[in-house]
Amino acid sequence: MSQLTLDTSYPVGQLTPSIILYEPSFExxxxxxxxxxxxxxxxxxxxxxxAQDDYAPSLIAQAVSVHKDEDKAERVLIKLNKLLGxxxxxxxxxxxxxxxxxxxxxxxxVIKYAIDYPNRQIMQDLGNLEVLELVQTVKSVGREKxxxxxxxxxxxxxxxxxxxxxxxxxxxxxxxxxxxxxRYQDQHWAIYDLTRGYGIYxxxxxxxxxxxxxxxxxxxxxxxxxxxxxxxxxxxxxxxxKFWQGYFTNVNIKERKNPxxxxxxxxxxxxxxxxxxxxxxxxxxxxxxx
Numbered sequence: 001m002s003q004l005t006l007d008t009s010y011p012v013g014q015l016t017p018s019i020i021l022y023e024p025s026f027e028x029x030x031x032x033x034x035x036x037x038x039x040x041x042x043x044x045x046x047x048x049x050x051a052q053d054d055y056a057p058s059l060i061a062q063a064v065s066v067h068k069d070e071d072k073a074e075r076v077l078i079k080l081n082k083l084l085g086x087x088x089x090x091x092x093x094x095x096x097x098x099x100x101x102x103x104x105x106x107x108x109x110v111i112k113y114a115i116d117y118p119n120r121q122i123m124q125d126l127g128n129l130e131v132l133e134l135v136q137t138v139k140s141v142g143r144e145k146x147x148x149x150x151x152x153x154x155x156x157x158x159x160x161x162x163x164x165x166x167x168x169x170x171x172x173x174x175x176x177x178x179x180x181x182x183r184y185q186d187q188h189w190a191i192y193d194l195t196r197g198y199g200i201y202x203x204x205x206x207x208x209x210x211x212x213x214x215x216x217x218x219x220x221x222x223x224x225x226x227x228x229x230x231x232x233x234x235x236x237x238x239x240x241x242k243f244w245q246g247y248f249t250n251v252n253i254k255e256r257k258n259p260x261x262x263x264x265x266x267x268x269x270x271x272x273x274x275x276x277x278x279x280x281x282x283x284x285x286x287x288x289x290x
Contacts, residue, residue, distance in 0.1 A: 018044065019063040022104065024051040026096055028066075029104055030073035033111065035066045042112055049104035083114045088123050094141045095134045097171045103137070110134050145172045149179045151270045154189060155229055156237040162189040165229065165273055173200055177215045185212045192221060241275045248276035 020041075022032035032049050036042050052065060081089055095107055109130040114122045126132045154162035162184070166173075173193050177200045180189065185207055192199030199218045206213035225232055233241075271277040 017041070017062045017064040018046045018048065019055070019058075019061045020047070020049045021052045021055055021063055021065040022049060023066075023068045024053050025068060026093065027070060027073040028068040029096060029107070030076040031069045032066045032104070033108060034069070034072040034076050035064075036108070047105075047108075048102075049108050050101070051104060054101055080111060080114070083111070083118055084123070088114070091123060091134060091138050094138045094175070097174065098137045098141050099171050100137065106130050106133050106137075141170045141172065141175075144168050144170050145175045147267075147270070148172050148176050151266070151274065152176075152180070152191060153274055155275070156234045156240070157229075157232045158234050159232070160188060160234075162187055163229065163232075164189070164191045165194055165226065166191060167194045167269075167273070171196060173198070181212050181215060190218060192218070192226070194226065241278075245276055245278070 020032045020036060022028040028051075029049065036047065036049075041047055046061075055063065057063070080092065084092065092107055092111070095103055100106075110122070113125075113128060113130065114120075122128070122131060123135070126135065148166060148168055152164045152166060154164045157163050171193070173191065173196075176191070180191065181202055184202065186204060188202065188204055190199055190201040197219065199221070201216045201218045203213050203216065230238075
């Protein structure tokens with residue numbers, strides 16, 4: 001056993017990396033894909049792509065960190081646009097926004113499939129397990145996007161800004177911003193993702209009649225405001241919430257309550273941010289006497 005140990009060498013420095021770590025952004029992932037093909041690693045069977053903040057170091061796997069390079073990312077993006085088209089790139093982007101732990105690897109296998117077989121409609125090949133996983137992930141992201149567009153509740157603040165807090169399962173703010181930008185061009189509003197620590201802000205003062213303002217990204221918000229948004233509610237907001245809660249209480253028919261169906265259409269994890277679902281002290285005065 002000792003002789004075997006002495007005769008065996010392990011060139012650790014020359015090991016082929018099996019894990020590529022990318023900066024947690026779409027451009028970072030594209031840069032990692034460029035690195036893989038640049039170093040001819042695409043045929044490595046154990047190759048995996050992980051976001052740097054999702055990776056737990058391993059004593060066995062050889063990992064390499066790849067820095068974001070916008071020029072290389074753009075070259076990959078142009079290539080993928082030619083191969084996948086608009087709908088295929090939508091699937092790739094929406095899949096990336098799911099932020100699943102293995103999504104970087106799944107997306108890589110899908111685009112490798114597209115590169116290896118450029119004449120196939122690979123997004124329709126649900127017999128391929130990687131494509132199937134991506135399609136199912138995109139459906140989940142689409143459902144979350146739709147629910148966010150339906151269940152976001154804005155609260156009017158003392159600064160004349162309509163503010164909403166959300167906590168979506170996926171990173172859907174980039175997908176829902178245009179929906180609200182087109183519908184609320186005459187207001188200042190912001191939507192903040194509590195899970196990811198950033199939000200989008202619309203400043204109506206930068207808009208014109210023909211062109212709504214561009215969305216801005218916000219990151220620095222007072223923690224006290226996030227924990228207790230009622231502290232910045234305008235007087236009108238407080239009245240409107242009481243009116244709305246009273247309306248919701250009175251249109252509810254107790255004999256027709258169906259909690260299971262209600263939760264199916266309005267999952268309970270959204271209730272925390274819906275004003276009509278909040279318990280009001282001394283709410284008896286809101287109930288209409290019949």
